[in-house]
Amino acid sequence: MKTMKLLIPTQKEVPNDAKIISHQLMIRAGLISKLASGLYSYLPMGVRVLHKVENIIRQEMNKSGAQEVLMPVAQPAELWQTSGRWDKYGAELLCFADRHQREFCLGPTHEEVITHLAAQYLRSYKQLPMNFYQIQTKFRDEIRPRFGVIRSREFIMKDAYSFHLDQASLQQTYDAMHQTYSNIFDRLGLDYRVVLADSGSIGGDASHEFHVLAESGEDAICFSDGSDYAANIEKVSFSKQEKTCQSITTEERILTKKQTSIKNVARFLNVKKSSCVKTLIIKTKNGFKALALRGDHELNEIKIHNLFGDFEFATDDEIKNLDLKKGFIGIKDLDIDLIVDYSASVLCDFVCGANEWDYHLMGANWQDIEFVDADLRNAVEGDDSPDGKGKLMIKRGIEVGHIFQLGTKYSSIMKANVIGESGKAVTTTMGCYGIGVTRIIAASIEQNYDDKGIIFSSAIAPFQIVIVPINYNKSTRVKALADKLYQQFIGVGIEVLLDDRKERAGIMFADSELLGIPHRMVISDTHADNGNVEYKARDKSDKIEVIFDDALSFIQSKLI
Structure with missing residues (x-):
């Protein structure tokens, strides 16, 4: 074209x-x-x-x-009601009624x-x-x-x-x-x-x-x-771990003022986040649950959904009604079920909330705490691979x-x-x-671009090759050579674009690179004199002079 x-x-x-x-x-x-x-x-x-x-x-x-x-694309509501997804799919389901007030969705x-x-x-x-x-x-x-x-x-x-x-x-x-x-x-x-x-x-x-x-x-x-x-x-997923540490310190109640995040608490107490335990409160169909994780880990909400079904994080008022102090929730004296992530359950002498405003516990341990351990967290870089072979990236x-x-x-x-x-x-x-x-x-x-634009593979590029003839509308020799090459490519089924615009060479080059066309051939009066064409691959910086009569076979070899 x-x-x-x-x-x-x-x-x-x-x-x-x-x-x-x-x-x-x-x-x-x-x-x-x-x-x-x-x-x-x-x-x-x-x-x-x-x-x-x-x-x-x-x-x-x-x-x-x-x-x-x-x-x-339009689907009757009855099908979705039968499957049970009409009310469950959520707001992403665009619903409408036709002129007879029958319900449909896209x-x-x-x-x-x-x-x-x-x-x-x-x-x-x-x-x-x-x-x-x-x-x-x-x-x-x-x-x-x-x-x-x-x-x-x-x-x-x-x-x-x-x-x-x-x-x-x-x-x-x-x-x-x-x-x-x-x-x-x-x-x-x-x-x-x-x-x-x-x-x-x-x-x-x-x-x-x-x-x-x-x-x-x-x-x-x-x-x-x-x-x-x-x-x-x-x-x-992670499996239950064996506890390898022993408690060597005495639990101590520490004033932490208004430090409520794990990051700030760890910095304030000069400990690692991995030596802290954070406790989150969720609401399920079976009541409130407390979830405890290591401070450097994040909750995996899909795992929680698989454990408890639909859930929500407790609101500030709900936490207050449970007689808990947001930002200082710990593992002791809880009146709700406590579920502890496997990696947190093997910690010793850790930091956690004291269930008291402005206080945390140092040297806390799991002795005398009733809990169930489970897999609650997302993976982090460097975790052992679940198949026992290597580390996770x-x-x-x-x-x-x-x-x-x-x-x-x-x-x-x-x-x-x-x-x-x-x-x-x-x-x-x-x-x-x-x-x-x-x-x-x-x-x-x-995955495939540079500062000039897209770099498409030949498999999906809009055209496989672009011919850029310099002064196509002024030089009869350039036009004749470009048209001949263009027809040769078309004749063997190569998807070719001929840039026949009255534009400067720089603009034509820039557009072909922006579009990501994998191969480019340039024809100018100089090439008409020496019998060559200039070839450049989109993903390479170097340019090659190719004999005009060999241009077709050269490109065919590139498209294999």
Whole structure:
């Protein structure tokens, strides 16, 4: 294609509301245009990238044996009420009524719809296993859309759902999807990790996330430096520890004035945060609970939810009504259940609140304290890996894929049954597999850019090569050579952009680099004289002179 016929609204200035590099560069390169908060139009160059991502996903999903379907974005409330998620999903579910006052939602996901389809058309065990996928628009009414298309309200997702007669069959498809996703992200040229994950609001048991490594990632993911162990920080579990210390000091009540945070208390008493114990109060359906953790550790709310179900942190008034002193809550004289994290339960001679205004205890110990120990905390860098091999490292990641084993969570409620070999009805077992299509583009940019712009791989770049002819509209020799090369590339199926604008060379170079086009060839009058063209790879600084007659074969060798 020729640039003059394309809408490529590149810009020099960084948008004020774009905080991360992918958002900045997608706007500046003219890939997307903001319509409203969390809503973006994809412009021609952005659509080309989007379609390339979709095509790779579609090819690998088809290769896996999955069948493509397309389900409605608008979904009737009855399906969500049947599954029990109409009232549970939360404010992200955008609900509305049609002209007949029938309730609908814009689908944030499609478990209900696909299970409804399966209940209609899957009748016999002989039809199983079966895996359906779609590439479709989703809508989640995010309270705070941010980071461009990484967390937008409307986005494109590939979601797949499989149906099985038993767990063994589900495991086979789950493993196949795990490999399929790896194939997809390998072809996309992404540096990614697969981690154990929590299933969240979708539900189910086994769950893995695929994360693109990037400093801007919202998720913290943990890796062992001595094995293949990897997990989302929320999913890293720890076992009960053996106590190795003995008390050597006498408990002492210390005036700490208005020091209420662990950081300030540790500094005031000249001790490490890891030698302190902090106590948090939560409210559950079974009453208030006290949770004690080591001072340098953070509470893992997913673990707490798994232990107690829905919970809230106690308010200041509730803490006061429990006769506790916020900022000075300790482990003694509590009238509520005390749950202690494994790493805190093996401490000796630690600092904790004294349950008295302006006082802490030094040399505190667990003797004569009634408590239950449990795994309550997030992992930190340097923890022993849960598999016993090496230490944990923590990096940031952008989640681009997630696979779940749903079991019968939806199929049992929505009666997605088949007739089994015995002639009796059997509830199908389900799997769910999602990829954030639009998010992949941003994640790729977060991982591959420089001070000039995007560095796309050939697999997803809007064009594979750009021809930049200097004085194309003035020099007949340059125009003839550029057009000839352009036609040669088109003839063998190379995706080529010819910059035929009446612009200075610097502007054309800057735009091609901003857009991340992997290969560039420059033709000038000098090249017309010496029979060469200038070649430069987007991710390299050096330039190469290539004989004009060899240019096609040279580029073909680069695209293998």
